[in-house]
Amino acid sequence: MIDLALDIMSWILLTVGGACVLIGGIGGLRLPNFYTRIHAASLTDTMATLLIFVGIILQSGFTLASLKLFAIMLFLLLTGPTATYALANAALLSGLKPGPGRSGLKPDAGTAKDKTKENAPE
Amino acid sequence: MYILVSIAILITMVLAVVRALMGPTVYDRVLAVNVFGTKTVLLLSVVAFLNGRPDFLDLALAYALINMVGILAVLEFFQNRSQRNSKAKND
Amino acid sequence: MIYIFALFLLTLLVITAVAIVRTEDLFVSVILTSIFSLLMAINFFILDAADVALTEAAVGAGVTTVIFLCALALTGDQEKPQKEGQNRGQKVALVVVGFLALLIIYSTFDNPRLGDPDAPVHQHVAPWYLEKTPEYMDFPNVVTAILSSFRGYDTLGEVFVVFAACIGVLFILGVSPPRKSLQVSVRKSGLRHHLIPQVVGRLLIPFIVLFGLYTQFHGEYGPGGGFQAGALIATGVILYALLEGEAEALRAVPRRVLLGMVVGGALLYGSVGVVCMLMGGSFLDYSVLAADPVWGQQLGILIIEAGVGMAVCGALLSIFHAFAARERLT
Numbered sequence: 446m447i448d449l450a451l452d453i454m455s456w457i458l459l460t461v462g463g464a465c466v467l468i469g470g471i472g473g474l475r476l477p478n479f480y481t482r483i484h485a486a487s488l489t490d491t492m493a494t495l496l497i498f499v500g501i502i503l504q505s506g507f508t509l510a511s512l513k514l515f516a517i518m519l520f521l522l523l524t525g526p527t528a529t530y531a532l533a534n535a536a537l538l539s540g541l542k543p544g545p546g547r548s549g550l551k552p553d554a555g556t557a558k559d560k561t562k563e564n565a566p567e
Numbered sequence: 568m569y570i571l572v573s574i575a576i577l578i579t580m581v582l583a584v585v586r587a588l589m590g591p592t593v594y595d596r597v598l599a600v601n602v603f604g605t606k607t608v609l610l611l612s613v614v615a616f617l618n619g620r621p622d623f624l625d626l627a628l629a630y631a632l633i634n635m636v637g638i639l640a641v642l643e644f645f646q647n648r649s650q651r652n653s654k655a656k657n658d
Numbered sequence: 659m660i661y662i663f664a665l666f667l668l669t670l671l672v673i674t675a676v677a678i679v680r681t682e683d684l685f686v687s688v689i690l691t692s693i694f695s696l697l698m699a700i701n702f703f704i705l706d707a708a709d710v711a712l713t714e715a716a717v718g719a720g721v722t723t724v725i726f727l728c729a730l731a732l733t734g735d736q737e738k739p740q741k742e743g744q745n746r747g748q749k750v751a752l753v754v755v756g757f758l759a760l761l762i763i764y765s766t767f768d769n770p771r772l773g774d775p776d777a778p779v780h781q782h783v784a785p786w787y788l789e790k791t792p793e794y795m796d797f798p799n800v801v802t803a804i805l806s807s808f809r810g811y812d813t814l815g816e817v818f819v820v821f822a823a824c825i826g827v828l829f830i831l832g833v834s835p836p837r838k839s840l841q842v843s844v845r846k847s848g849l850r851h852h853l854i855p856q857v858v859g860r861l862l863i864p865f866i867v868l869f870g871l872y873t874q875f876h877g878e879y880g881p882g883g884g885f886q887a888g889a890l891i892a893t894g895v896i897l898y899a900l901l902e903g904e905a906e907a908l909r910a911v912p913r914r915v916l917l918g919m920v921v922g923g924a925l926l927y928g929s930v931g932v933v934c935m936l937m938g939g940s941f942l943d944y945s946v947l948a949a950d951p952v953w954g955q956q957l958g959i960l961i962i963e964a965g966v967g968m969a970v971c972g973a974l975l976s977i978f979h980a981f982a983a984r985e986r987l988t
Contacts, residue, residue, distance in 0.1 A: 456568055463575035466606065470579030473586050473602065479594050482586075486602045497572060497609055501616055510621035514612065517628050520865070521608060524635035527858040528601050534852060535642045536594045539649040577666045584670050587693060588677050596689050604719070607696050611703060622880040625873065626703060626712050629890060630696075632866045633720035636897045637692055639855060643900050644727040648685065 455500045462496030465489045479536060480543040487529040494521045569617040576610045597641050604634035660772075663704050671697050682737045684730055692723045705772075708881035709801045712873070716889035721974050724896055728981035794945075795955045797878040805883065806959040810942040813962070814927055817969050821924045824973035831980040859901045866894035874967045878956070884963040888970025895975055904982045913979065916972045923969025927962050934958070 469489025476482045498518040502511050537543070580603055587599035608631045615623040674697065678690045695718030702711035770777035791803045805813055867890075874887030899907030931942040939946035944958025 459568055459572050463572040466572075466579045466609070467575050469602070470582035473599070474582055479592055479598070482595065483598055486598055490602060490605050494605070494609065497613065501612065505616070505621070508621070510616075510624060513621075513624040513628060517608065517612060517624065517631050520628070520631040520862070521605060523858055524631065524862065525601075525605060527854055528635055528638040531639060531642050531852065531855050532594060532597055532601065535645060536592075539646070541592065541594065574662065577663070581666060581670060584674060584693060587690060588673070593683075593685060593689075596686060600689050600692055603693055603696060607700060610700065614704070620708075623703065623708050625876075625881050626699075626708060626715060628869060629712055629873070629886070630699075630715045630719070632862060632869060632890075633716060633893055635859075635862065636720055636866075636893050636900070637723050639859070639897070639900050640724040640727055641689065644731050645685075647731050 451503050455503045458496045458500030458503070462493045462500060465493040465496060469493065478543070478546060479541060480533070483529060483533055487525060490525050491522060494518060494525065569613050573610060573613050573617065576606050576613065580606050580610070593645065597638065597645075600641070601634070601638050604630065604637070608634070660704060663700075667697055667701055667704070671701070684737060685727075688723060688726045688730060691726065692719050695719045695722065709799075709883060709886070712881045712886045713889065716886050716893065717974075720893045721889055721896065721978070724900075725978055725981060728978065732981065732984060794952065795959070796952050797956065799878050799880065799882075801881075802877050802883055802959065802963075806962055807944060807955055810931075810962070813966065814931070814942070817924050817927050817966055820969055820973045821920055824920050824976050827977045827980055831984060856901055859897055863894050863898055866897065867891055870894060874963060875960075877963055878959065884966025885970050887963075887967040888972075889974060891967070891971045892974035892978070896978055899978070899982065904979065908979060908983070911975065913976070916976045916979070919968045919972030920976060923965040923967070923972065926965035926968070930958060930961050930965070 466489065469485050472485030472489065473482050476485055495518070498514055498521075502514050502518075505511050505514070583599045583602045583606065587596045587603070590596045590599060608627045611627040611630065612624060615621060615627065671694065674690055674694045678687050678694065681687055681690070695714060699711045699715040699719065702708075702714055774780075787804055787808060788800060791797075791800045795803050795807065797803070870887045870890035870893075873882040873890060874884060877883035877887070895907060895911055898910060930944075930947075934943050934946055935941050937946045942958075944955045945951035946954060947958050948954035
């Protein structure tokens, strides 16, 4: 009985976690601006980490593997927002202004010629 | 159950690489690398459980710690680069 | 199942490789190289090679990216623009590479399938190793057993190659340029004034070093060993260098200590071999190190893995400091 309840909880958590991951990925492509993309990437990252890892921990019971999973989850939860903060700070300090502008319509491979078209020094 | 989650994570990794190749500013690419790194950790953990080898979780732990070092290094040296570029523009 | 992974990951690998070559901005190439190395680590993991995956993740995606970025900070980061006359050479190169690739793909049709138990590579030495490891060494990780004991000579050579690489880089980069500028500014870390990375980074450094030590000593029971541990501990010190500035990291772990680690690691490995000879066995035959041969093997493997870890950590940190401490020449 408890096993069934744990299985159902795991299923739900893993599925919602997978959906979060997908939403984050799609958001990273479709959103117009760097700052909006960073919202999509970081929020869904953290949420998916929580959900998926709790789902797996529920499945594996009280073993060493659960402890390792808990440690991984803790480190991801600590370092994910820090990296996001550092990235957004670096972008802001080097001149990329958060605004309603739309960028990213033209795919390119980072060639030198579109430095003149961006308002941020690259 | 685990297979669905791992396919979802794989698809997101593909989308992150597309963003890394496509992003107009360098920050988009660094963001994509960060997302890719976190999804790698998730994928490693889920697949380790899928295959029933929980002692492979050491890889995921190692990578969770290394991911941040890579991103911080990129940002640190990126500041140097933008300072150098702005100095070159001012000269 | 494995085909799904192969489809996604190998396709991504090819796309990333093409993008690395085609982009003109070297900074972008370095970032994409980090993704490439991660993809390779996942590939190795899917193929059940956990030790290699850990090494690739720790060295490729962590330390190598940082060292490339240090090198980019010294030189420019745009590729030199191509002149028009070089296109013909490129076409010839493309044709030759394409032909060779087709030849190689044709020759893989004769290969046995992945994981085939009748493949020749699984017939001769591999079953012997798998049988003899519990008997001679009594621990589960056969990769570490092969690496450190059955093929100990090869690992000795690897440690000396790491040592030689470190010396090579120090010869080239450790020499100061003849031009002495009067305003030598110690380049402060750009991250010093940001509170959040400082706090979280300082929180993580002891865990990274602790995990490196865990990987070092746990290498006989799970994925791990000296190479991975050296890379992880080097990553911890590099994180400290990024947060506090490279001069502070040199004050924490001075250059003499790094050189001592590199030299000491290689010497430790070699001297274990010599001690084995002095105690009556052949070179690198650890069974004679203790009264019980199994315990002797385990003791020998412990010591040489420590030697490998020290050498790799010292070498990676020396190379990092060689790049990062150099003032820019322009």
